[in-house]
Amino acid sequence: MDKIRRNERMSAMMKILTASPNKIFTLSYFCDLFGAAKSTMSEDIDILRDVVSRFGLGELETVTGAAGGVRYRTKVRRPAARQFISGLCQQLSGSQRVLPGGFLYTSDVLADPEIVDRMGEIIATEYFATQPDFVLTMETKGIPVAFSTAQALGVPLVIARRKSKAYEGSEININYVSGSGTIGTMSLSRRAVKEGSRCLIVDDFLKGGGTAKGMVDLMREFGAEVVGMAFVMSTAKPLKKRISGEKSLMVLELDADAETAVVKPAFWLNGDT
Amino acid sequence: MDKIRRNERMSAMMKILTASPNKIFTLSYFCDLFGAAKSTMSEDIDILRDVVSRFGLGELETVTGAAGGVRYRTKVRRPAARQFISGLCQQLSGSQRVLPGGFLYTSDVLADPEIVDRMGEIIATEYFATQPDFVLTMETKGIPVAFSTAQALGVPLVIARRKSKAYEGSEININYVSGSGTIGTMSLSRRAVKEGSRCLIVDDFLKGGGTAKGMVDLMREFGAEVVGMAFVMSTAKPLKKRISGEKSLMVLELDADAETAVVKPAFWLNGDT
Numbered sequence: 298m299d300k301i302r303r304n305e306r307m308s309a310m311m312k313i314l315t316a317s318p319n320k321i322f323t324l325s326y327f328c329d330l331f332g333a334a335k336s337t338m339s340e341d342i343d344i345l346r347d348v349v350s351r352f353g354l355g356e357l358e359t360v361t362g363a364a365g366g367v368r369y370r371t372k373v374r375r376p377a378a379r380q381f382i383s384g385l386c387q388q389l390s391g392s393q394r395v396l397p398g399g400f401l402y403t404s405d406v407l408a409d410p411e412i413v414d415r416m417g418e419i420i421a422t423e424y425f426a427t428q429p430d431f432v433l434t435m436e437t438k439g440i441p442v443a444f445s446t447a448q449a450l451g452v453p454l455v456i457a458r459r460k461s462k463a464y465e466g467s468e469i470n471i472n473y474v475s476g477s478g479t480i481g482t483m484s485l486s487r488r489a490v491k492e493g494s495r496c497l498i499v500d501d502f503l504k505g506g507g508t509a510k511g512m513v514d515l516m517r518e519f520g521a522e523v524v525g526m527a528f529v530m531s532t533a534k535p536l537k538k539r540i541s542g543e544k545s546l547m548v549l550e551l552d553a554d555a556e557t558a559v560v561k562p563a564f565w566l567n568g569d570t
Numbered sequence: 571m572d573k574i575r576r577n578e579r580m581s582a583m584m585k586i587l588t589a590s591p592n593k594i595f596t597l598s599y600f601c602d603l604f605g606a607a608k609s610t611m612s613e614d615i616d617i618l619r620d621v622v623s624r625f626g627l628g629e630l631e632t633v634t635g636a637a638g639g640v641r642y643r644t645k646v647r648r649p650a651a652r653q654f655i656s657g658l659c660q661q662l663s664g665s666q667r668v669l670p671g672g673f674l675y676t677s678d679v680l681a682d683p684e685i686v687d688r689m690g691e692i693i694a695t696e697y698f699a700t701q702p703d704f705v706l707t708m709e710t711k712g713i714p715v716a717f718s719t720a721q722a723l724g725v726p727l728v729i730a731r732r733k734s735k736a737y738e739g740s741e742i743n744i745n746y747v748s749g750s751g752t753i754g755t756m757s758l759s760r761r762a763v764k765e766g767s768r769c770l771i772v773d774d775f776l777k778g779g780g781t782a783k784g785m786v787d788l789m790r791e792f793g794a795e796v797v798g799m800a801f802v803m804s805t806a807k808p809l810k811k812r813i814s815g816e817k818s819l820m821v822l823e824l825d826a827d828a829e830t831a832v833v834k835p836a837f838w839l840n841g842d843t
Contacts, residue, residue, distance in 0.1 A: 304617060308621045311584045312625075316687075344578065354585045410720050411724075413717075414589075437709045441717045445717075454681040454683070463669065465669075465675070488675060488678065
C-alpha cells in the first residue's frame with residue numbers, strides 16, 4: 298500500500314469516528330489501519346478535534362486509561378438547536394396540519410431522516426452525561442426519533458408494544474391510562490432490558506403523560522433506572538403532566554376552535570452552551 | 571478566520587458529505603464554507619474520492635450539469651455484505667432464540683444501531699439504482715431498518731399502520747391476508763404518498779408474503795410504483811411467496827421440532843461486485 302498522507306488519514310478517521318458515535322477507538326486501531334506511529338496519530342487527532350469544533354460538527358474526546366482512545370460525540374449547541382427547532386415550529390404551525398378532533402399531522406416530519414437525525418442529535422446532546430444504556434420508546438410514531446437518538450448515543454433501542462406478541466417470548470405487561478382515559482396495555486420482552494441498567498425514554502408526543510408514566514412503571518418492573526425523558530412535542534395543556542423532569546423540543550397550543558396550531562420551541566432551548 | 575488547510579477542509583467535507591448520503595452539495599457551497607477556489611475544491615474532492623474508495627467507506631460521485639456537485643453514497647460490496655450477514659446468521663442460529671410456536675427472537679438485533687445501520691447500507695446499495703422516492707414499511711419491528719435504509723438513500727420513510735389513527739387524517743385502508751390466515755387492515759394517510767412516486771418496500775420478516783402483498787396493493791391505491799422489496803429475513807418455507815422479485819438478507823430454516831433455527835445468508839449475496 299502506498300504511504301498514506303495526513304489528509305487521507307484524517308478524512309478516513311473522520312468518517313470512521315462519526316459513523317459510530319460514542320464508540321471508543323483505540324490509537325492502536327488507527328495505527329494498524331494506516332501503518333502510522335502513535336505520535337503521528339495523536340497529532341492527527343489533535344487537528345481533527347479542532348476541525349470538529351471549528352465547524353460545529355460535534356465533539357472529539359480523548360479517553361485516557363486502559364480502555365482509552367478517542368470517540369466522537371454529536372453535539373448541537375443550544376443556539377443551533379433552537380434555530381433548527383424554530384424552523385420546524387414554523388413548518389408545523391398554522392391550520393394546514395390541524396385534523397378533526399384537534400390532532401396535528403406530524404407523521405411526515407417524524408419519519409424524515411434529515412429532520413429526525415437532527416432531533417436525535419439534539420436529544421443525545423442533552424442526555425450524554427446521564428450515560429443511558431439504552432433508549433426506550435413505545436410504538437409507533439416515535440420509533441425513528443428514538444432510534445436516531447440511540448444511534449447518536451451509541452446504545453440499543455428498545456421498543457415497547459401495545460400488545461403481547463408471540464415472537465417476543467416471555468413478556469412483562471403493565472396497564473396504563475392513555476390520553477383518552479382508556480386503559481391500555483404495554484408489553485415488553487423479558488429479554489429486552491437488564492436489571493440495573495439505565496434507560497432514556499424518548500417518544501414523539503406528550504399530552505397528559507399517561508403513556509410516559511406507563512413506561513416509567515414498566516422500567517420499575519424491570520428494575521431499570523429512568524435517567525431522562527425526552528419528547529418531540531408536548532401540549533401546553535394540561536400544564537400538569539403525570540410525569541415530571543422531561544424535556545420536550547416543542548410545545549403545541551391549539552386555539553379555542555382547534556383550527557389553528559401554534560407550535561413554539563421549548564424554553565430550555567434558550568441557553569447559550 | 572485563519573486559512574484552512576487541505577487536511578482540515580477534507581476532514582470537514584467528509585463529515586458533511588457522509589452525514590447526508592445521496593444529497594448533492596455544490597462546489598460553491600464548499601468554496602463559501604472554506605473560502606477556497608473552485609480548482610482547489612476540485613482537487614480536494616478528487617483526493618477524497620480515492621480515500622473513500624480505498625478504505626471501503628462508500629462512494630463519492632461527481633454529478634455534472636446545472637444541479638451538479640458532489641454526493642456521497644453508502645456502498646457495501648457483496649463480499650463485505652456477505653461477511654457481515656454471515657456473522658449475524660451465526661448470532662441468530664441455534665436454539666437459544668427459538669420461542670414456542672416456532673418464532674425466532676430478533677427484536678434486539680432489529681433495534682441495535684450498529685447492526686441496523688449496516689443492514690440499511692446493504693439494502694440501500696442494492697436499490698440506489700432504482701431511484702426510490704421513499705421507503706415504505708409496516709409497523710413495528712421493521713421500522714428501524716427501514717429508517718436506516720431511508721437515511722442511506724436520503725429519502726423519507728413512510729409507515730403503514732395496523733389501525734386507523736385520528737392523527738393521520740384522511741386515510742386509505744386496505745385488507746390483506748396475514749401470515750396466520752386472518753384478515754388484517756392496513757392504513758395509511760392520504761397525505762403520506764404522492765401519485766406517481768417510486769416506492770421501496772423494506773420490512774423485517776417475510777413468510778407467506780401476505781403483508782408484503784398488502785403493501786403492494788396499498789401502493790397501487792396511491793398510484794405509486796413499487797421499485798423494489800427488501801426484507802431482513804425470509805423463511806425457507808413456503809418457498810412460493812405471494813410476492814416475487816424481493817431480496818432478503820437472511821433465510822430462516824427451522825427443524826421439524828421447531829427447536830433449532832438455522833439462519834443462512836441469502837444466495838444473492840454471493841456476488842463479487
